Amino acid sequence: MKTDLLITCNPKQLHRIIYRVEQEVADEQLSLAILDKLSEKERQVLELILERNSQKEVAQALGVGVRTVFNRVRSIENKANKFRSNS
Known part of the structure; x- marks a missing residue:
């Protein structure tokens, strides 16, 4: 399971995973905002x-x-x- 992966990660790895997810969400929100202007x-x-x-x-x-x-x-x-x- 994905949650097992998070439990076995060290804090540095977990921070990188969270950062990547936050970036993906931000990129998706930006893309949707741009699409709204087209x-x-x-x-x-x-x-x-x-x-x-x-x-x-x-x-x-x-x-x-x-x-x-x-x-x-x-x-x-x-x-x-x-x-x-x-x-």
Whole structure:
């Protein structure tokens, strides 16, 4: 069981495990906050890219030009960077 692992850890190992879990939770909260700032079209692009589609494939799936997809990706990156710098 996972709880057995925590019991057998020394304090230093336990501290590292807790720190990693806290970081994962913080990263997930940040990701959700960034997603909240995206438009519906940006979310569509992001979903398709996360499925390992190329920008060309995303453009074809959405019926838009590759340049439009590129611009939406850039907008997603800008929003994420802006949000991270304000956090």
